[in-house]
Amino acid sequence: MISVRTLSKRHGDRKVLEGVSAEVTRGETIAIVGPSGGGKSTLLRCLNYLESFDEGSVEIAGFKLRPNMGRGDRQTLRELRTRVGMVFQAFNLFPHLSAIENITLAPRVVRGLSREVTIARAVELLKQVGLGDRARAFPHELSGGQQQRVAIARALAQEPDVLLFDEPTSALDPEMRDEVMRVIRDLAAKGMTMLVVTHEMQFAHDIASRVWVIDRGTIAEDGPPSQVVDNPQTAVAREFFGRLRRS
Numbered sequence: 001m002i003s004v005r006t007l008s009k010r011h012g013d014r015k016v017l018e019g020v021s022a023e024v025t026r027g028e029t030i031a032i033v034g035p036s037g038g039g040k041s042t043l044l045r046c047l048n049y050l051e052s053f054d055e056g057s058v059e060i061a062g063f064k065l066r067p068n069m070g071r072g073d074r075q076t077l078r079e080l081r082t083r084v085g086m087v088f089q090a091f092n093l094f095p096h097l098s099a100i101e102n103i104t105l106a107p108r109v110v111r112g113l114s115r116e117v118t119i120a121r122a123v124e125l126l127k128q129v130g131l132g133d134r135a136r137a138f139p140h141e142l143s144g145g146q147q148q149r150v151a152i153a154r155a156l157a158q159e160p161d162v163l164l165f166d167e168p169t170s171a172l173d174p175e176m177r178d179e180v181m182r183v184i185r186d187l188a189a190k191g192m193t194m195l196v197v198t199h200e201m202q203f204a205h206d207i208a209s210r211v212w213v214i215d216r217g218t219i220a221e222d223g224p225p226s227q228v229v230d231n232p233q234t235a236v237a238r239e240f241f242g243r244l245r246r247s
């Protein structure tokens with residue numbers, strides 16, 4: 001489903017990603033962890049081309065991404081983002097649209113689906129994320145956890161092949177984290193292919209088929225949670241998890 005080959009990216013003189021290579025098969029859930037500034041968000045953003053990269057290539061959901069794609073690729077990149085959804089730390093809902101309008105907007109505008117079809121699907125998705133009774137609520141009338149679940153439903157409305165999450169629970173109070181993590185866990189159980197940047201180690205341990213420790217622009221360690229979290233092989237991963245346990 002995803003194949004990353006020797007992906008490199010710089011910001012000015014700073015190397016942010018350095019020759020990252022990785023494969024993800026359909027239905028896997030990858031938890032991405034690692035120290036701040038290591039390149040986790042940048043890698044996710046490169047995968048749906050919110051950021052371009054300097055070297056290497058990415059194949060994802062049937063799209064081939066290469067360095068410096070531009071104007072001529074606009075249509076491709078638009079299609080890419082319907083196949084590869086992204087959920088951010090700050091929910092980024094449209095404040096003037098209700099929950100159901102947030103969810104139906106892109107399917108209507110980007111995919112040209114009818115109002116009836118998109119609304120029926122959005123009602124199902126709201127039920128799926130536990131918000132069947134809040135379709136008409138506006139973002140400011142919803143808790144952070146509820147807003148994030150609407151954001152997940154909005155991403156699902158595009159029927160993506162891959163979902164990318166960048167710290168989906170870190171802007172939330174602890175009580176609200178669980179409800180969002182439960183939704184993501186359900187998606188994992190249903191076989192959605194997902195990459196989830198998270199600082200929640202127990203969550204990573206529970207949902208991930210593999211954990212990547214990203215440090216200084218490379219994947220320092222890649223393996224099942226039972227190995228990477230419980231018995232890390234690299235000094236970077238040992239130090240990272242050690243610090244987490246002490247904090």
Ligand SMILES: Nc1ncnc2c1ncn2[C@@H]1O[C@H](COP(=O)(O)OP(=O)(O)OP(=O)(O)O)[C@@H](O)[C@H]1O
Pocket residue numbers: 011014016034035036037038039040041042043
């Ligand atoms: N627009 C930018 N211009 C310059 N440097 C940038 C830019 N965006 C990111 N960086 C740098 O790239 C590196 C990787 O950033 P990134 O946001 O990917 O890290 P991260 O692993 O997601 O960190 P965190 O855990 O704090 O979210 C950092 O050193 C950051 O300062």
Ligand SMILES: [Mg+2]
Pocket residue numbers: 040041042166
């Ligand atoms: Mg980040």
